[in-house]
Amino acid sequence: MTDLLTAVSIIFIIAGPFLLVANRFKLPTVPLLILAGIIAGLFIDEGATLELAQYGIALLVFSFGLSIQFSAVRTVFADSEVAAVGQVFVIGTLGVGSGLVLGVPLAESIYLGIAAALSSTIVGTALLDTEIRRNLVHGRLAKSIHFIQDLLAIVFLLVLGAGTLAADPIAAQLGYGLALLAAAVLVNRYLFDMIGRFAGGSDELMIISVISLLVVFVGAAESAGISIVVGAFAAGLAVRHEPTEYLGLFNGLESIKDFFVAIFFLTVGALVAFPTLEKLLIVAVLVVLTGVVKPAVATAILMYKGYEARSATLTSLSTDQVSEFALIIAIEALLLGLLSQLVFDAIIFAAAVTMITSSVSQRYDERIHRGLASRGLLRGTYGKIDEWSAVPETISDHVIIAGYGRQGRFLAETCERLGQPYVVIENDPVRRRTVESECAAFVFGDAMESYTWEKANAEEAKLIVSTVDSEPVSRRLLSLEFSADVILRESDRTTALDLFEAGALYVSVSELLAGQRLSQQLQDVLDGKLTPAELRDEQLTDLRPRTDAVSHRQR
């Protein structure tokens, strides 16, 4: 047994209880692994697991490359969401500036800037999982912002690998980086399926060859003198594939990744030395920058771009932590000798702290938003609501449709057909043009705001139908106590019942309806009333005339 095995055993054993704590309090695992690493650092030689950690880094970035969907990249860049990147530069500058004020040399202050600016996808979007699934604006927005930041991190790594800020070496780095990416595209297009064929369905061979491919790319990056992270990213792009044929491969890669990435975070922790006063000062500044200033700046930018206050706040609150990519950048810089132990430690501490505070802030995001709004800190949006809305003064006895997704569109069409006046409420800037061109009357604002309802003349409406699958919105709507009947949407059964009791005329539970329809079809097929083939034809005929609604882009 080697000393290395002892070291690995120790870090994993120490990680155990910390992971249990993470699970118990629903915290992200990353900060707890870092904390476990700090403890483990007392028992093991700090650099012992460094090489294994490098594999963790490679696999982490690799799986980021793996998960990229080019269609998604296009929509993200087509959106105004890119504007949110402005936040990175504002916070980055503030980070560098405060580093300089604290007496950190410029070359190292840059890393403080990066740490403050980039946010963690693992922590930020994992907590927003439900919102993303339910297609809420802030869920999607947060996902896009994190995605763009991760891409930026890769670029940073590429540039920092040059070890200097001179233009020539950076250009060379970019050149090598692009060459690697081109190689990745070629592998993806021509080699990968060939490997798949040769492996003949053996998951074991597929996994080993993909890991080999990763090692080749990492090795190529290393020999070209650029960051191995860029190589790993390119390898991810090379292997990117629809998982259908290779379920075993992608599942296997996930296990291997989880194992090595855990070692990475534990090692990062183990590399940290115990805090001094100076260190704590930098940590405090970083925490304030990431935890308070960053979301504030992000909210301001988003509101400026036309997002209403609530979506802007909730999105921004998902960015209030240090990114795992910042950790990679820090550790690479430390290894290259570009970063002192002091600044490195500060970044790691700040990451662990903000990742934990972030999960707390996210848990109470609605409350934080309400608190801010009630103190008048999120003012100045009514002008935009007025400017972007079109509601006839005299409208009454109308139907208000909240949310213009697939369901909202169906409802609006029904109203048009019946000649029933209606007003659509929508808060997603992406859908603004569609709403403008398709709907006779609309309010562009947040359904949580009473001003939006005032604008839609809710007092005199006949019926309000909300297609927004969000409990806070539904509750808020009921609490406004309009005389109109209210129809809501909810995917949780128990909550749906509560909403009925709270006064909703009707609560639509999609899954319940689908279940009902399914059992009917099932009974028909099993009783032999309908052969499976007949059912298939029937379903297809039913499906043909339809197309995906506006929500299609959110895939």
Next chain:
Amino acid sequence: MVSEAVLTVDLAIILLAATLVGFIAKQTGQPTVIAYIITGVILGPAALGIVEVTEMTELLSELGLAFLLFLLGIKMRLDEIRHVLVPIVKISIPQMAAVAIVSMGVSMALGFSLLEAFIIGLALMYSSTAVVIKMLTDKDDATSLHGKIDVGVLLVQDVVVVILLAVLAAGRPDDVAEIATTLAVVLTLVAIITVAAIGASRYLLPVVFRRIADNKEVFFLIAISWAFIFVFVSDNINLFLAPLGIEAYMSIEMGAFLAGLAIAQLPYSKELKDRVNPLTDLFVMVFFVTVALDLEPSQLLAYSQEAVIAALVLMPAKFVIFFLLIDWQQFSLETTFLGSINMMQISEFGIIVTAVAVEGGFVGAEVLGFVTLLALFTMSASVYFIEYNRQLFARLRPALSRWDTDDEFEGGGREYRDHAVVIGYDEVTRRALPILAAHYDDVIVVDRTVEHIEALDDEGYDTLYGDFRNSTIRKDAALKKADFVLSSSVEPAVSKALLREAGEDATVFVEAEQIDDAHDLYDHGAHCVIMSDHLAAERLAESLETYLEDEETLMEAIEDDLELLHRSVTFPNAIDHTGGEVDD
């Protein structure tokens, strides 16, 4: 300050070469184990000499063996092996003695001295855990009856190796009493750790894993952490016992196995098996490559002719010994044959035992070369015997018929056929269950949430805990033989994989969110694509129309829906289990 760590070239070369040779092997129908061993020979000093064993590769190969045994442990349900425990002990002890005596005889005939022959005998009596278990796993035979016998015998051998290593490591023993003490200490330790593992699996682990099972990442890492506790304790047992004045060693493989065994008794072990498997494959690959990496050609080839002769004699001898002993325990002819033919090779432990003996000054380095070469030969050859064991049996069955006995042991679980598989328990599939149950004898539900599984178990459905993306889960659900498949996954990739794997005649219902996906799935052969959101949109529009035209009718419809909603709350909340809840 830490120095810069670059990734080792050696590991990269090993990976690449193993992949390449692995592909060649796959194309020519050879098992991957062979590919890896050959890779090691090519890369090592015996041929190219471009790769050395580094700390990193050594770690990975140690992890390989440990994970292999951990994985094996995870597969062992005590209820399933209890009945073969006694025969295993009765087979393994005489087997080792017999093989050791035959090996001694053979080596003396080949010109080794008495002491050398004695050490060789001690080294050759084990079969290779790595080869046998890897092959059994690849062939999905580890839990078959002959698989269990082999695994059991290997474990007994493992205990013996550990004891022997402890004795050899202490140098030439002074007297028999010293050997006896070592023996007693090691057995006591194994017993204590076994009791600890079983105790934990009964009292501690169910509580812990019940809580974490729904969190995929934490679940996996905690299991790994658990394995490392055992690895660490077994490895450092000497340090723990030093204050008591006791000297003892345990193999990390033993520890890893017991850690796995403790987890195997939990209902969540299947899922874990699929998670640990890929890591094991990767590490075990490194293990097999490094087996041949240490050898200098001169040492390796000193007794090459003798090694060939010994291999030719010992493999049949081992087979016969196993065959007679297993047959003596009243297993069926097939079990006896398969169980014996799997165990014909010399173990990697043989190399380790000899290496320790060389260090202890019992024998010279050439003996190590002899044993290593012998191990390489026999491992490589036996892989083919294991690969084609069933074909061989079919050929030889007539000749062996006089050993045919009635099997006293029942093996294997039940097989599903023409059943219904339901993937994911949620609001939609929930309502289909009773309908399916009325029509099919077996309805099996696959889900990854502990609460759902427990509720379904209470309702009397067959359940499988795990992620449907894992191939073992699909195999256990017998997807290929299902007559009806219903999936609630909205991931097109999962649905497509399912459509591809389901049988020709099966009726398949899947779910989708987007119309494009639905079309795609129909193209792939789905019979019905459920689209909750679209359905709801239509219904809502209808309700709106009714509301605007005739409020009475709507009120009636609402009453119906409300009643439906009330009725359904008897089951646990099925939708919002992924966490990330909104304010409360």
